[in-house]
Amino acid sequence: MEETKKHVLIVGAGIAGLEAATHLEELGYKVSIIEKQQVTGGHVKNWFKTFPYFDASEAIINFAERSLSKFDVYNETQLTYAERNDNGFKVNTDKNKQFQADAILLTPGFKVFDAHKKEEYGYGIFQHVITNADLEKYFRNGWPERDNKNLRFGFIHCVGSRDAKSGNLYCSKVCCATAVKQAIEVRQHFPDSEVYCFYMDLRMFGKNYEEMFQAAQEKHGINFVRARLSEVNQNFDNTLLIKVEDTLTSRPMKLTLDYIVLMSGMEPAENAAQLSQIFGVPTDESGFFAPEKYLVSENNTVSEGVFVAGTATGPKTITETINDARSAALAIHHYLSHSRIPTEHGKE
Amino acid sequence: MIELKGKERIWEKYQKEIPLDRYYYARSCIRQNFWPGSETTFIKILEEELGKTILDEEHHTTCSGIAYHCDVIPQETTMTIVARQFSLMCESGYEHFVPSCITSFGIYTEILETWNEHPEVEEKIKRMLMEATGREFRKPKFLVHPSDVIYALRFDILKKAKYRLVNAKTGEPLKCVEHVGCHYAKMFPDKGVGGAEFPRVLMGMIEAWGGEVVDYPERRTCCGFGFRQYMVQANRGYSIACTKRKFDSMEPYKPDLIVTNCPGCPFFLDRWQYVIAEMEGKVYTEDGYGIPVLTYEELAGIVLGYNPWELGLQMHQVSVEPLLKKIGFEYDPLDKFKVGNQTILTLPEAPGVLKV
Amino acid sequence: MGELVDRLKADVRIKDSLHACIHCGTCTAICPAASFYDYDPRELTSTVQDIVARGDDKRLIELLSSNYIWYCGECMSCKTRCPRDNAPGVIIEALRALAQETGLFAESEKGRQQLMIKRTLGEWIVDYGYCVVGDKMLLEMFPEQGPNWQWVLDNIDLVFEKQGAHYQKEGNGAMRKIPKEDLDELRMIYKVTGADKRFKTIEEFSKKKAEEMGIQFDESHDCEYFKHVYTFNSNNK
Numbered sequence: 001m002e003e004t005k006k007h008v009l010i011v012g013a014g015i016a017g018l019e020a021a022t023h024l025e026e027l028g029y030k031v032s033i034i035e036k037q038q039v040t041g042g043h044v045k046n047w048f049k050t051f052p053y054f055d056a057s058e059a060i061i062n063f064a065e066r067s068l069s070k071f072d073v074y075n076e077t078q079l080t081y082a083e084r085n086d087n088g089f090k091v092n093t094d095k096n097k098q099f100q101a102d103a104i105l106l107t108p109g110f111k112v113f114d115a116h117k118k119e120e121y122g123y124g125i126f127q128h129v130i131t132n133a134d135l136e137k138y139f140r141n142g143w144p145e146r147d148n149k150n151l152r153f154g155f156i157h158c159v160g161s162r163d164a165k166s167g168n169l170y171c172s173k174v175c176c177a178t179a180v181k182q183a184i185e186v187r188q189h190f191p192d193s194e195v196y197c198f199y200m201d202l203r204m205f206g207k208n209y210e211e212m213f214q215a216a217q218e219k220h221g222i223n224f225v226r227a228r229l230s231e232v233n234q235n236f237d238n239t240l241l242i243k244v245e246d247t248l249t250s251r252p253m254k255l256t257l258d259y260i261v262l263m264s265g266m267e268p269a270e271n272a273a274q275l276s277q278i279f280g281v282p283t284d285e286s287g288f289f290a291p292e293k294y295l296v297s298e299n300n301t302v303s304e305g306v307f308v309a310g311t312a313t314g315p316k317t318i319t320e321t322i323n324d325a326r327s328a329a330l331a332i333h334h335y336l337s338h339s340r341i342p343t344e345h346g347k348e
Numbered sequence: 349m350i351e352l353k354g355k356e357r358i359w360e361k362y363q364k365e366i367p368l369d370r371y372y373y374a375r376s377c378i379r380q381n382f383w384p385g386s387e388t389t390f391i392k393i394l395e396e397e398l399g400k401t402i403l404d405e406e407h408h409t410t411c412s413g414i415a416y417h418c419d420v421i422p423q424e425t426t427m428t429i430v431a432r433q434f435s436l437m438c439e440s441g442y443e444h445f446v447p448s449c450i451t452s453f454g455i456y457t458e459i460l461e462t463w464n465e466h467p468e469v470e471e472k473i474k475r476m477l478m479e480a481t482g483r484e485f486r487k488p489k490f491l492v493h494p495s496d497v498i499y500a501l502r503f504d505i506l507k508k509a510k511y512r513l514v515n516a517k518t519g520e521p522l523k524c525v526e527h528v529g530c531h532y533a534k535m536f537p538d539k540g541v542g543g544a545e546f547p548r549v550l551m552g553m554i555e556a557w558g559g560e561v562v563d564y565p566e567r568r569t570c571c572g573f574g575f576r577q578y579m580v581q582a583n584r585g586y587s588i589a590c591t592k593r594k595f596d597s598m599e600p601y602k603p604d605l606i607v608t609n610c611p612g613c614p615f616f617l618d619r620w621q622y623v624i625a626e627m628e629g630k631v632y633t634e635d636g637y638g639i640p641v642l643t644y645e646e647l648a649g650i651v652l653g654y655n656p657w658e659l660g661l662q663m664h665q666v667s668v669e670p671l672l673k674k675i676g677f678e679y680d681p682l683d684k685f686k687v688g689n690q691t692i693l694t695l696p697e698a699p700g701v702l703k704v
Numbered sequence: 705m706g707e708l709v710d711r712l713k714a715d716v717r718i719k720d721s722l723h724a725c726i727h728c729g730t731c732t733a734i735c736p737a738a739s740f741y742d743y744d745p746r747e748l749t750s751t752v753q754d755i756v757a758r759g760d761d762k763r764l765i766e767l768l769s770s771n772y773i774w775y776c777g778e779c780m781s782c783k784t785r786c787p788r789d790n791a792p793g794v795i796i797e798a799l800r801a802l803a804q805e806t807g808l809f810a811e812s813e814k815g816r817q818q819l820m821i822k823r824t825l826g827e828w829i830v831d832y833g834y835c836v837v838g839d840k841m842l843l844e845m846f847p848e849q850g851p852n853w854q855w856v857l858d859n860i861d862l863v864f865e866k867q868g869a870h871y872q873k874e875g876n877g878a879m880r881k882i883p884k885e886d887l888d889e890l891r892m893i894y895k896v897t898g899a900d901k902r903f904k905t906i907e908e909f910s911k912k913k914a915e916e917m918g919i920q921f922d923e924s925h926d927c928e929y930f931k932h933v934y935t936f937n938s939n940n941k
Binding site: 375377378379380381382384385387388392404405406407408409410412413414415417418419420421422423424425427428429432454462465466469476477479480481483530531534535537544568569570572573574575576577579580581582583584585586588589590593619620622623657658659660662663664665685687694695696697698699704 | 715716717719720734736737739740741774775777778779780781783784791797800801804814817818820821822824825826829833834835836837838841845848849850851852853854855856858859862863864865866867868869874875876877878879880882883885886887889890892893894895896897898899902906933934935936937938939
Binding site for chain 1: 727729732735747784786788
């Protein structure tokens with residue numbers, strides 16, 4: 001007679017949750033995922049192309065959902081309560097569905113910083129001030145009606161990041177590469193456009209990012225200005241007027257633009273605080289989940305049987321998220337099969 | 349409308365509690381000199397129109413803010429003078445401190461915040477005040493600016509209004525530029541109604557009284573007082589250049605008036621128009637009179653139908669009469685330079701370019 | 705090593721307003737002084753940060769002796785936006801205070817102007833109880849006030865009465881004569897809090913500098929040195 005499979009409950013069906021589910025299922029576990037949206041795929045589902053190779057996000061989603069039929073996904077379902085019992089965890093949801101799980105994996109993902117909070121940028125007040133997330137929708141669904149000739153775009157890095165005034169001191173890591181990618185896409189879509197990137201530092205840390213940046217400058221004629229946006233105003237003709245200082249030449253400048261794209265950073269998910277409370281997983285000063293041990297054990301937490309993966313512990317690229325999810329699956333497997341790998345050299 | 353909704357989201361965030369009675373009034377050096385009618389009108393509106401209690405006693409002095417921002421007196425001096433003002437407020441039995449000047453408001457706010465962060469500084473000032481004057485003090489329960497008070501009471505004022513900020517001939521709302529003093533909210537945005545980026549304090553008044561607010565690219569720019577940048581003749585170019593930049597930016601919107609809540613700002617917005625007219629022949633309105641600049645008390649007084657010459661509009665260099673005519677305000681032009689039963693006093697010289 | 709820097713660090717304004725600068729330029733972008741002068745609040749903040757980190761008295765003395773610290777108009781637009789919670793406008797206040805306490809203000813053209821401010825605003829506070837006294841704002845010194853102001857000055861009592869104010873009269877009201885006992889309290893405050901001391905320093909170092917520069921100096925507003933610091937380099941014909 002078949003032994004009852006151990007059950008892993010995953011919170012969040014973005015690419016981290018899906019990737020972990022794929023591997024856990026293959027390793028022989030029963031997997032359930034609860035997801036608050038109507039569909040799986042998280043944020044990546046709303047994007048168009050990815051950096052640095054301009055692969056379609058759709059391809060990433062297809063990859064992430066490759067084993068979807070092999071595990072149970074409960075859409076439009078949110079976790080409301082959980083408690084430990086002798087057999088692991090009892091979990092309640094808002095849909096009258098209960099779970100009994102042997103291990104929990106938290107992959108609630110991230111939330112995009114609400115750009116309304118940067119009042120001086122005029123998001124929601126002036127026309128044609130949009131965010132990186134809004135821009136991906138334009139790429140997917142088409143651009144709104146306007147006179148589309150000779151448009152001037154300004155990409156603003158570090159919105160809601162590295163900013164005491166926004167309450168987020170950390171760097172959101174992936175926005176620089178996103179901005180360069182989106183700037184290139186805009187130049188490709190509007191060949192007569194003028195595109196600026198206003199950055200503080202250019203985080204081109206990944207494989208081929210630096211090359212993408214060089215192509216942005218040389219092939220696509222994008223202007224990189226080392227300046228942080230101070231203020232947005234609206235001109236008499238409804239174009240946008242920005243004030244910056246080009247810090248490499250020490251010159252304060254005013255520029256007129258037609259579109260401003262605010263690179264809003266990643267923040268902890270809406271329900272991160274609630275999950276932290278329910279499962280006893282601490283968060284760091286920025287509100288992201290704190291793992292058991294930074295650097296070497298970032299999927300385990302101090303709460304036994306509870307694991308974390310993906311952007312819930314901090315901003316990540318797609319690749320890092322996928323790798324992190326696999327790592328979490330392995331960590332859960334070791335836990336559930338009573339692994340005898342020591343935690344330190346010389347200790348049993 | 350995308351614009352208003354976005355601003356309303358911001359305003360929801362900045363809910364400043366404003367007490368509605370029993371104010372201790374601390375007058376402003378600049379306003380007492382250049383806009384005395386405004387301070388008189390503030391007291392008059394509160395006491396006579398709205399039945400409020402406001403104390404205007406004789407022993408308070410300058411807060412020393414201008415000298416402080418000219419960096420000529422130490423921070424401890426200003427803090428102790430401020431502590432003395434609080435002591436007078438307590439002695440008089442009041443807890444709601446209302447400084448007439450915006451620089452003052454900034455100074456009082458900054459000092460209270462500093463004392464919060466560094467209680468040892470507050471202790472030091474307590475000792476210094478005791479040593480210098482034998483006085484003790486308590487911090488006010490509320491610190492608000494008179495423009496906050498007028499904002500909070502704007503609908504009560506509307507009930508008594510005789511006029512609206514509306515063109516009497518065309519029925520169109522007047523286009524109003526609002527200029528909020530830098531020291532109101534730039535240092536501590538949560539101490540200003542509406543915050544620092546889209547402050548609501550003057551906008552609320554204008555819209556309540558029928559006008560339409562005009563936004564323009566240099567709205568948030570300083571008027572250019574710059575303290576020592578104006579006081580010293582050699583630096584004055586900074587001041588006029590700053591103000592001119594604002595005028596150049598607001599010109600296409602053809603504003604009917606400018607209203608401000610700072611003492612220095614209307615001075616510069618008024619006088620530099622005169623200077624620019626004389627130096628460069630440039631006037632910012634088609635009729636050659638310039639854009640009238642008002643304090644918010646003058647605006648309230650006009651809406652309430654007060655005698656413009658008791659409001660002190662004759663002290664302005666840019667004539668306010670074109671505005672009065674626009675809203676159908678009935679006034680006696682001969683009364684402008686007259687006082688009571690006196691014969692007409694000598695009239696001021698007319699400028700060369702600016703029409704008056 | 706670093707004694708002067710220690711004095712600067714002790715200023716509560718430095719504690720509150722100087723944190724590490726990341727050179728983003730948000731402050732300079734909207735600084736009026738940066739538009740009209742060769743001044744950059746970003747550079748100022750990082751210079752002071754450097755000086756404080758290294759205890760570099762020599763460089764601090766250079767800075768305090770230069771025009772660079774006198775361009776700021778203290779509008780505080782920088783404080784609203786800095787992502788590191790710096791406030792160049794407040795750092796400037798601490799620098800200007802130290803420049804005057806040490807007498808280094810007299811080494812720069814713009815620093816020397818403090819004498820004019822001390823002899824007007826600084827003294828009006830204890831003499832009258834106001835920073836600015838209307839009938840002292842004469843058109844010769846402040847011509848931009850316009851002909852209407854001259855008319856006000858000529859008829860000041862009556863014009864003020866009409867607006868419900870009592871120019872330099874007893875009792876309450878705008879521009880009232882502030883009672884002597886209150887002015888005496890202000891004088892004592894000046895003494896106890898170090899304003900007198902600073903004023904003395906301003907006068908002493910100005911006098912020395914006037915001698916060096918060969919310009920006539922006495923206590924009046926009419927002396928050559930007063931007129932010099934007030935008008936020099938103002939391009940006024």
